[in-house]
Amino acid sequence: MDPKAIVLLSGGADSLTCLAWAAREKGWPCLALSFDYGQAHGPELQAARRAAQVFGVPHLTARLDPEPFAASALTGAGQVPKGRNPARIGRGIPSTYVPARNLVFLSLASALAETRRAERIVIGVNALDYSGYPDCRPEFLRVFQEALRLGTRSGVEGNPIRIEAPLLSLKKSEIFLLGARLGVDYSLSVSCYDPDPDGRACGSCDACLLRARGFRQAGLPDPTRYRSGVTPPAEA
Protein backbone atom coordinates (compact mmCIF):
# COMPACT_ATOMS: atom_id res chain seq x y z
CA MET A 1 0.00 0.00 0.00
CA ASP A 2 1.27 3.46 -0.78
CA PRO A 3 1.72 5.58 2.33
CA LYS A 4 -0.51 8.63 2.56
CA ALA A 5 2.00 10.54 4.68
CA ILE A 6 5.76 10.63 5.14
CA VAL A 7 6.45 11.40 8.81
CA LEU A 8 9.84 12.87 9.62
CA LEU A 9 10.83 10.92 12.72
CA SER A 10 13.97 12.06 14.54
CA GLY A 11 13.27 9.96 17.60
CA GLY A 12 12.61 13.02 19.76
CA ALA A 13 9.38 13.79 21.59
CA ASP A 14 7.98 16.20 18.99
CA SER A 15 8.33 13.91 15.99
CA LEU A 16 6.96 11.00 18.04
CA THR A 17 3.89 13.12 18.77
CA CYS A 18 3.60 13.84 15.03
CA LEU A 19 3.66 10.14 14.26
CA ALA A 20 0.84 9.55 16.76
CA TRP A 21 -1.11 12.49 15.28
CA ALA A 22 -0.75 11.22 11.71
CA ALA A 23 -1.26 7.51 12.40
CA ARG A 24 -3.80 7.60 15.23
CA GLU A 25 -5.64 10.94 15.04
CA LYS A 26 -5.71 11.23 11.24
CA GLY A 27 -5.57 7.52 10.53
CA TRP A 28 -3.18 7.99 7.62
CA PRO A 29 -1.06 5.07 6.42
CA CYS A 30 2.40 6.40 7.27
CA LEU A 31 5.98 5.86 6.28
CA ALA A 32 8.44 7.12 8.90
CA LEU A 33 11.65 8.68 7.62
CA SER A 34 14.80 9.31 9.66
CA PHE A 35 18.19 10.69 8.64
CA ASP A 36 21.63 9.60 9.71
CA TYR A 37 23.77 12.68 9.01
CA GLY A 38 26.53 12.10 11.52
CA GLN A 39 24.66 13.56 14.48
CA ALA A 40 26.34 12.99 17.82
CA HIS A 41 23.03 12.00 19.38
CA GLY A 42 22.83 8.63 17.59
CA PRO A 43 20.56 7.09 20.26
CA GLU A 44 17.79 9.27 18.78
CA LEU A 45 17.91 7.09 15.67
CA GLN A 46 17.53 3.90 17.71
CA ALA A 47 14.57 5.55 19.44
CA ALA A 48 13.05 6.35 16.03
CA ARG A 49 13.34 2.74 14.91
CA ARG A 50 11.77 1.50 18.12
CA ALA A 51 8.95 4.02 17.92
CA ALA A 52 8.09 3.10 14.33
CA GLN A 53 7.97 -0.54 15.39
CA VAL A 54 5.63 0.21 18.28
CA PHE A 55 3.32 2.09 15.90
CA GLY A 56 3.56 -0.68 13.30
CA VAL A 57 4.70 1.86 10.71
CA PRO A 58 7.34 1.09 8.06
CA HIS A 59 10.54 3.03 8.62
CA LEU A 60 13.41 4.18 6.44
CA THR A 61 16.68 5.62 7.75
CA ALA A 62 18.40 7.50 4.93
CA ARG A 63 22.13 7.95 5.32
CA LEU A 64 23.51 11.31 4.26
CA ASP A 65 27.08 12.29 3.64
CA PRO A 66 27.93 14.11 6.90
CA GLU A 67 30.25 16.70 5.34
CA PRO A 68 27.60 19.33 4.46
CA PHE A 69 26.36 19.32 8.07
CA ALA A 70 29.71 19.53 9.82
CA ALA A 71 29.33 23.09 11.16
CA SER A 72 27.11 22.35 14.16
CA ALA A 73 27.48 21.47 17.82
CA LEU A 74 25.19 18.51 17.05
CA THR A 75 27.73 17.08 14.62
CA GLY A 76 30.79 17.63 16.73
CA ALA A 77 31.75 21.25 15.99
CA GLY A 78 31.92 22.86 19.42
CA GLN A 79 30.03 22.25 22.64
CA VAL A 80 26.32 21.71 23.15
CA PRO A 81 25.27 24.56 25.47
CA LYS A 82 24.23 23.46 28.94
CA GLY A 83 22.26 24.96 31.82
CA ARG A 84 20.66 27.84 29.94
CA ASN A 85 17.58 29.59 31.28
CA PRO A 86 14.66 28.00 29.38
CA ALA A 87 13.06 31.42 29.04
CA ARG A 88 16.05 32.54 26.98
CA ILE A 89 16.19 29.49 24.69
CA GLY A 90 14.99 30.53 21.26
CA ARG A 91 16.58 33.97 21.26
CA GLY A 92 19.25 33.99 18.58
CA ILE A 93 20.50 31.05 16.56
CA PRO A 94 22.08 28.44 18.85
CA SER A 95 25.30 26.53 18.17
CA THR A 96 23.10 23.46 17.75
CA TYR A 97 21.77 24.92 14.47
CA VAL A 98 22.53 22.42 11.69
CA PRO A 99 23.11 24.09 8.29
CA ALA A 100 19.98 23.94 6.13
CA ARG A 101 18.79 20.84 7.97
CA ASN A 102 15.02 21.11 7.57
CA LEU A 103 15.48 22.30 3.99
CA VAL A 104 17.42 19.11 3.25
CA PHE A 105 15.07 16.87 5.26
CA LEU A 106 11.93 18.30 3.64
CA SER A 107 13.51 18.09 0.17
CA LEU A 108 14.43 14.44 0.56
CA ALA A 109 11.02 13.70 2.07
CA SER A 110 9.48 15.40 -0.98
CA ALA A 111 11.45 13.17 -3.34
CA LEU A 112 10.36 10.10 -1.38
CA ALA A 113 6.77 11.33 -1.32
CA GLU A 114 6.72 11.70 -5.11
CA THR A 115 8.34 8.30 -5.59
CA ARG A 116 5.95 6.60 -3.15
CA ARG A 117 2.90 8.70 -4.13
CA ALA A 118 2.40 10.09 -0.63
CA GLU A 119 0.30 13.24 -0.42
CA ARG A 120 1.71 14.72 2.74
CA ILE A 121 4.85 15.28 4.76
CA VAL A 122 4.47 15.64 8.52
CA ILE A 123 7.17 17.56 10.37
CA GLY A 124 7.39 18.30 14.09
CA VAL A 125 8.73 21.85 13.91
CA ASN A 126 7.69 24.22 16.64
CA ALA A 127 7.96 27.97 16.43
CA LEU A 128 7.64 28.74 20.13
CA ASP A 129 10.44 26.81 21.82
CA TYR A 130 12.63 26.67 18.74
CA SER A 131 12.20 30.12 17.25
CA GLY A 132 15.99 30.47 17.20
CA TYR A 133 16.12 27.96 14.35
CA PRO A 134 15.16 29.77 11.11
CA ASP A 135 13.96 26.51 9.55
CA CYS A 136 11.35 25.96 12.28
CA ARG A 137 9.37 29.10 11.44
CA PRO A 138 6.04 29.32 9.62
CA GLU A 139 7.38 31.70 6.96
CA PHE A 140 9.99 29.14 5.96
CA LEU A 141 7.39 26.38 5.72
CA ARG A 142 5.19 28.61 3.55
CA VAL A 143 7.96 29.32 1.05
CA PHE A 144 9.01 25.67 0.99
CA GLN A 145 5.40 24.76 0.18
CA GLU A 146 5.62 27.22 -2.71
CA ALA A 147 8.85 25.55 -3.91
CA LEU A 148 6.96 22.25 -4.01
CA ARG A 149 4.16 23.82 -6.04
CA LEU A 150 6.58 25.27 -8.61
CA GLY A 151 9.46 22.79 -8.66
CA THR A 152 8.03 19.26 -8.60
CA ARG A 153 6.01 17.11 -10.95
CA SER A 154 3.16 16.73 -8.46
CA GLY A 155 3.16 20.50 -7.93
CA VAL A 156 2.90 21.53 -11.56
CA GLU A 157 0.31 18.82 -12.13
CA GLY A 158 -1.85 20.55 -9.51
CA ASN A 159 -1.38 18.20 -6.54
CA PRO A 160 1.57 19.56 -4.61
CA ILE A 161 2.71 17.53 -1.63
CA ARG A 162 1.35 19.19 1.48
CA ILE A 163 3.55 20.07 4.43
CA GLU A 164 1.78 19.40 7.73
CA ALA A 165 3.25 20.93 10.88
CA PRO A 166 0.70 20.11 13.58
CA LEU A 167 2.90 21.28 16.47
CA LEU A 168 3.91 24.59 14.95
CA SER A 169 2.06 26.82 17.42
CA LEU A 170 1.83 24.55 20.46
CA LYS A 171 3.63 24.96 23.77
CA LYS A 172 5.70 21.97 24.87
CA SER A 173 3.13 21.15 27.54
CA GLU A 174 0.37 21.18 24.92
CA ILE A 175 2.42 18.84 22.72
CA PHE A 176 2.74 16.38 25.61
CA LEU A 177 -0.98 16.66 26.43
CA LEU A 178 -1.82 15.93 22.78
CA GLY A 179 0.50 12.92 22.85
CA ALA A 180 -0.91 11.69 26.17
CA ARG A 181 -4.43 11.84 24.70
CA LEU A 182 -3.17 9.72 21.77
CA GLY A 183 -1.53 7.18 24.07
CA VAL A 184 2.07 8.12 23.34
CA ASP A 185 4.69 6.51 25.56
CA TYR A 186 7.34 9.23 25.73
CA SER A 187 9.87 6.86 27.25
CA LEU A 188 10.27 5.74 23.61
CA SER A 189 11.73 9.13 22.68
CA VAL A 190 15.17 10.64 23.16
CA SER A 191 15.24 14.45 23.07
CA CYS A 192 18.67 15.06 24.64
CA TYR A 193 21.34 16.68 22.44
CA ASP A 194 24.06 14.89 24.39
CA PRO A 195 22.82 11.48 25.57
CA ASP A 196 25.04 8.64 26.70
CA PRO A 197 25.33 5.59 24.41
CA ASP A 198 22.27 4.06 26.10
CA GLY A 199 20.20 7.14 25.26
CA ARG A 200 20.10 8.44 28.84
CA ALA A 201 19.66 12.20 28.98
CA CYS A 202 22.14 14.79 30.24
CA GLY A 203 19.43 16.84 31.93
CA SER A 204 20.97 20.23 31.13
CA CYS A 205 21.01 20.85 27.35
CA ASP A 206 18.31 23.05 25.82
CA ALA A 207 16.31 20.03 24.66
CA CYS A 208 16.37 18.42 28.14
CA LEU A 209 15.38 21.66 29.84
CA LEU A 210 12.46 22.33 27.50
CA ARG A 211 11.29 18.73 27.75
CA ALA A 212 11.40 18.63 31.57
CA ARG A 213 9.56 21.95 31.79
CA GLY A 214 6.96 20.69 29.33
CA PHE A 215 6.13 17.60 31.39
CA ARG A 216 6.03 19.72 34.54
CA GLN A 217 3.71 22.32 33.05
CA ALA A 218 1.48 19.61 31.59
CA GLY A 219 1.20 17.96 35.00
CA LEU A 220 2.46 14.69 33.52
CA PRO A 221 5.11 12.37 34.96
CA ASP A 222 8.49 12.73 33.23
CA PRO A 223 9.44 9.28 31.87
CA THR A 224 12.88 10.44 30.70
CA ARG A 225 15.78 8.18 31.62
CA TYR A 226 18.56 10.43 32.92
CA ARG A 227 22.23 9.57 33.28
CA SER A 228 23.19 8.24 36.67
CA GLY A 229 23.61 11.05 39.15
CA VAL A 230 21.41 13.42 37.14
CA THR A 231 18.04 14.45 38.52
CA PRO A 232 15.32 15.97 36.33
CA PRO A 233 16.00 19.68 35.91
CA ALA A 234 14.00 21.72 38.43
CA GLU A 235 12.06 24.93 37.76
CA ALA A 236 14.32 27.66 36.40
Place this chain on the structure above:
Amino acid sequence: MDPKAIVLLSGGADSLTCLAWAAREKGWPCLALSFDYGQAHGPELQAARRAAQVFGVPHLTARLDPEPFAASALTGAGQVPKGRNPARIGRGIPSTYVPARNLVFLSLASALAETRRAERIVIGVNALDYSGYPDCRPEFLRVFQEALRLGTRSGVEGNPIRIEAPLLSLKKSEIFLLGARLGVDYSLSVSCYDPDPDGRACGSCDACLLRARGFRQAGLPDPTRYRSGVTPPAEA
Protein backbone atom coordinates in the same frame (compact mmCIF):
# COMPACT_ATOMS: atom_id res chain seq x y z
CA MET B 1 40.95 28.41 1.78
CA ASP B 2 37.19 28.56 1.93
CA PRO B 3 35.58 28.17 -1.47
CA LYS B 4 33.64 31.16 -2.72
CA ALA B 5 31.29 29.05 -4.80
CA ILE B 6 29.88 25.53 -4.67
CA VAL B 7 29.49 24.33 -8.28
CA LEU B 8 27.01 21.53 -8.87
CA LEU B 9 28.90 19.28 -11.25
CA SER B 10 26.98 16.38 -12.78
CA GLY B 11 29.62 15.63 -15.36
CA GLY B 12 27.41 16.77 -18.23
CA ALA B 13 28.19 19.58 -20.65
CA ASP B 14 26.10 22.24 -18.91
CA SER B 15 27.60 21.82 -15.46
CA LEU B 16 31.09 21.66 -16.99
CA THR B 17 30.41 25.02 -18.64
CA CYS B 18 29.29 26.36 -15.26
CA LEU B 19 32.53 25.23 -13.68
CA ALA B 20 34.50 27.06 -16.38
CA TRP B 21 32.32 30.16 -15.92
CA ALA B 22 32.78 30.20 -12.14
CA ALA B 23 36.47 29.27 -12.04
CA ARG B 24 37.77 31.01 -15.17
CA GLU B 25 35.38 33.83 -16.02
CA LYS B 26 34.55 34.86 -12.46
CA GLY B 27 37.80 33.63 -10.92
CA TRP B 28 36.03 32.27 -7.84
CA PRO B 29 37.71 29.62 -5.70
CA CYS B 30 35.33 26.72 -6.29
CA LEU B 31 34.33 23.46 -4.67
CA ALA B 32 32.68 21.06 -7.10
CA LEU B 33 29.84 18.92 -5.72
CA SER B 34 28.41 15.79 -7.34
CA PHE B 35 25.74 13.39 -6.15
CA ASP B 36 25.61 9.63 -6.41
CA TYR B 37 21.90 8.87 -6.10
CA GLY B 38 21.80 5.58 -7.96
CA GLN B 39 21.62 7.12 -11.43
CA ALA B 40 22.05 4.64 -14.25
CA HIS B 41 24.42 6.99 -16.04
CA GLY B 42 27.30 6.45 -13.60
CA PRO B 43 29.96 7.41 -16.17
CA GLU B 44 28.76 11.00 -15.65
CA LEU B 45 30.23 10.86 -12.15
CA GLN B 46 33.60 9.70 -13.45
CA ALA B 47 33.46 12.55 -15.93
CA ALA B 48 32.76 14.97 -13.07
CA ARG B 49 35.79 13.75 -11.13
CA ARG B 50 38.02 14.06 -14.18
CA ALA B 51 36.72 17.52 -15.01
CA ALA B 52 37.32 18.81 -11.47
CA GLN B 53 40.87 17.46 -11.68
CA VAL B 54 41.50 19.22 -14.99
CA PHE B 55 40.26 22.49 -13.50
CA GLY B 56 42.31 21.94 -10.33
CA VAL B 57 39.16 22.30 -8.23
CA PRO B 58 38.47 20.23 -5.10
CA HIS B 59 35.60 17.84 -5.60
CA LEU B 60 33.14 16.08 -3.31
CA THR B 61 30.80 13.28 -4.38
CA ALA B 62 28.01 12.96 -1.83
CA ARG B 63 26.27 9.61 -1.73
CA LEU B 64 22.53 9.71 -1.25
CA ASP B 65 20.20 6.89 -0.33
CA PRO B 66 18.72 6.01 -3.75
CA GLU B 67 15.24 5.10 -2.48
CA PRO B 68 13.69 8.60 -2.61
CA PHE B 69 14.72 8.93 -6.28
CA ALA B 70 13.55 5.54 -7.49
CA ALA B 71 10.64 6.77 -9.64
CA SER B 72 12.61 7.88 -12.71
CA ALA B 73 13.84 6.43 -15.97
CA LEU B 74 17.28 7.72 -14.92
CA THR B 75 17.28 5.46 -11.86
CA GLY B 76 15.96 2.37 -13.55
CA ALA B 77 12.17 2.84 -13.50
CA GLY B 78 11.16 2.46 -17.14
CA GLN B 79 12.93 3.25 -20.37
CA VAL B 80 14.89 6.35 -21.33
CA PRO B 81 13.02 7.76 -24.36
CA LYS B 82 14.96 7.57 -27.62
CA GLY B 83 14.76 9.22 -31.01
CA ARG B 84 12.43 12.07 -30.11
CA ASN B 85 12.19 15.18 -32.26
CA PRO B 86 14.44 17.74 -30.51
CA ALA B 87 11.85 20.43 -31.20
CA ARG B 88 9.40 18.52 -29.01
CA ILE B 89 11.77 17.90 -26.10
CA GLY B 90 10.74 20.11 -23.23
CA ARG B 91 7.00 19.81 -23.75
CA GLY B 92 5.57 17.99 -20.77
CA ILE B 93 7.48 16.29 -17.98
CA PRO B 94 9.63 13.47 -19.37
CA SER B 95 10.08 10.03 -17.77
CA THR B 96 13.63 11.12 -17.02
CA TYR B 97 12.29 13.55 -14.41
CA VAL B 98 13.86 12.65 -11.05
CA PRO B 99 11.61 13.44 -8.06
CA ALA B 100 12.56 16.74 -6.44
CA ARG B 101 16.13 16.39 -7.68
CA ASN B 102 17.23 20.00 -7.93
CA LEU B 103 15.40 20.79 -4.70
CA VAL B 104 17.49 18.12 -2.97
CA PHE B 105 20.73 19.07 -4.75
CA LEU B 106 20.34 22.78 -4.01
CA SER B 107 19.40 22.04 -0.39
CA LEU B 108 22.47 19.90 0.20
CA ALA B 109 24.64 22.43 -1.60
CA SER B 110 23.20 25.09 0.71
CA ALA B 111 24.13 23.06 3.78
CA LEU B 112 27.64 22.60 2.42
CA ALA B 113 27.87 26.28 1.52
CA GLU B 114 26.98 27.31 5.08
CA THR B 115 29.40 24.80 6.55
CA ARG B 116 32.23 25.88 4.24
CA ARG B 117 31.28 29.59 4.25
CA ALA B 118 30.74 29.72 0.47
CA GLU B 119 28.69 32.66 -0.75
CA ARG B 120 27.28 31.16 -3.91
CA ILE B 121 25.91 28.00 -5.49
CA VAL B 122 26.30 27.63 -9.25
CA ILE B 123 23.82 25.38 -11.05
CA GLY B 124 23.64 24.60 -14.77
CA VAL B 125 19.87 24.60 -15.18
CA ASN B 126 18.53 25.71 -18.51
CA ALA B 127 14.94 26.78 -19.10
CA LEU B 128 14.95 26.49 -22.89
CA ASP B 129 15.94 22.91 -23.63
CA TYR B 130 14.79 21.54 -20.28
CA SER B 131 11.54 23.43 -19.71
CA GLY B 132 9.83 20.08 -19.16
CA TYR B 133 11.62 19.77 -15.82
CA PRO B 134 9.81 21.98 -13.27
CA ASP B 135 12.98 22.34 -11.21
CA CYS B 136 14.87 23.93 -14.13
CA ARG B 137 12.62 26.98 -14.33
CA PRO B 138 13.39 30.51 -13.13
CA GLU B 139 10.28 30.69 -10.91
CA PHE B 140 11.51 27.65 -8.97
CA LEU B 141 14.96 29.17 -8.51
CA ARG B 142 13.39 32.41 -7.28
CA VAL B 143 11.34 30.68 -4.61
CA PHE B 144 14.29 28.51 -3.57
CA GLN B 145 16.33 31.70 -3.14
CA GLU B 146 13.56 32.98 -0.88
CA ALA B 147 13.69 29.73 1.14
CA LEU B 148 17.40 30.38 1.70
CA ARG B 149 16.68 33.93 2.85
CA LEU B 150 14.09 32.77 5.39
CA GLY B 151 15.27 29.33 6.43
CA THR B 152 19.02 29.44 6.94
CA ARG B 153 21.39 31.09 9.38
CA SER B 154 23.17 33.01 6.62
CA GLY B 155 19.82 34.15 5.27
CA VAL B 156 18.40 35.55 8.49
CA GLU B 157 21.76 37.14 9.24
CA GLY B 158 21.40 39.11 6.01
CA ASN B 159 23.83 37.23 3.77
CA PRO B 160 21.77 34.55 2.04
CA ILE B 161 23.65 32.16 -0.18
CA ARG B 162 23.13 33.27 -3.77
CA ILE B 163 21.97 30.87 -6.46
CA GLU B 164 23.75 31.53 -9.76
CA ALA B 165 22.28 29.99 -12.91
CA PRO B 166 24.42 31.45 -15.72
CA LEU B 167 22.96 29.16 -18.42
CA LEU B 168 19.32 29.70 -17.54
CA SER B 169 18.36 31.57 -20.71
CA LEU B 170 21.00 30.34 -23.15
CA LYS B 171 20.45 28.08 -26.13
CA LYS B 172 22.59 24.94 -26.21
CA SER B 173 24.72 26.41 -28.99
CA GLU B 174 25.31 29.54 -26.90
CA ILE B 175 26.33 27.38 -23.94
CA PHE B 176 28.94 25.64 -26.12
CA LEU B 177 30.20 28.94 -27.54
CA LEU B 178 30.59 30.28 -24.00
CA GLY B 179 32.50 27.12 -23.05
CA ALA B 180 34.66 27.27 -26.16
CA ARG B 181 35.62 30.86 -25.32
CA LEU B 182 36.62 29.66 -21.83
CA GLY B 183 38.69 26.79 -23.23
CA VAL B 184 36.38 23.97 -22.18
CA ASP B 185 37.21 20.53 -23.55
CA TYR B 186 33.76 18.98 -23.92
CA SER B 187 35.23 15.53 -24.45
CA LEU B 188 35.55 15.61 -20.65
CA SER B 189 31.76 15.63 -20.30
CA VAL B 190 29.15 12.88 -20.57
CA SER B 191 25.64 14.10 -21.33
CA CYS B 192 24.03 10.82 -22.44
CA TYR B 193 21.22 9.41 -20.27
CA ASP B 194 22.15 5.88 -21.33
CA PRO B 195 25.91 5.61 -21.91
CA ASP B 196 27.86 2.36 -22.02
CA PRO B 197 30.17 1.60 -19.07
CA ASP B 198 32.98 3.51 -20.83
CA GLY B 199 30.82 6.63 -21.03
CA ARG B 200 30.22 6.35 -24.79
CA ALA B 201 26.97 7.98 -25.82
CA CYS B 202 23.86 6.28 -27.24
CA GLY B 203 23.23 9.09 -29.73
CA SER B 204 19.45 8.97 -29.49
CA CYS B 205 18.28 10.00 -25.99
CA ASP B 206 17.03 13.55 -25.41
CA ALA B 207 20.37 14.63 -23.96
CA CYS B 208 22.36 13.25 -26.92
CA LEU B 209 20.03 14.87 -29.44
CA LEU B 210 20.14 18.29 -27.80
CA ARG B 211 23.91 18.10 -27.40
CA ALA B 212 24.55 17.12 -31.03
CA ARG B 213 22.23 19.84 -32.28
CA GLY B 214 23.99 22.35 -30.04
CA PHE B 215 27.43 21.63 -31.44
CA ARG B 216 26.03 21.72 -34.97
CA GLN B 217 24.28 25.05 -34.47
CA ALA B 218 27.37 26.51 -32.79
CA GLY B 219 29.50 25.43 -35.74
CA LEU B 220 31.80 23.52 -33.40
CA PRO B 221 33.16 20.00 -33.85
CA ASP B 222 31.30 17.42 -31.76
CA PRO B 223 33.90 15.70 -29.53
CA THR B 224 31.37 13.21 -28.13
CA ARG B 225 32.49 9.58 -28.05
CA TYR B 226 29.60 7.53 -29.38
CA ARG B 227 29.09 3.78 -28.97
CA SER B 228 30.48 1.69 -31.79
CA GLY B 229 28.14 1.69 -34.75
CA VAL B 230 26.47 4.94 -33.65
CA THR B 231 27.01 8.07 -35.76
CA PRO B 232 26.31 11.54 -34.39
CA PRO B 233 22.61 12.27 -34.72
CA ALA B 234 21.88 14.21 -37.94
CA GLU B 235 19.58 17.19 -38.31
CA ALA B 236 16.04 16.32 -37.28
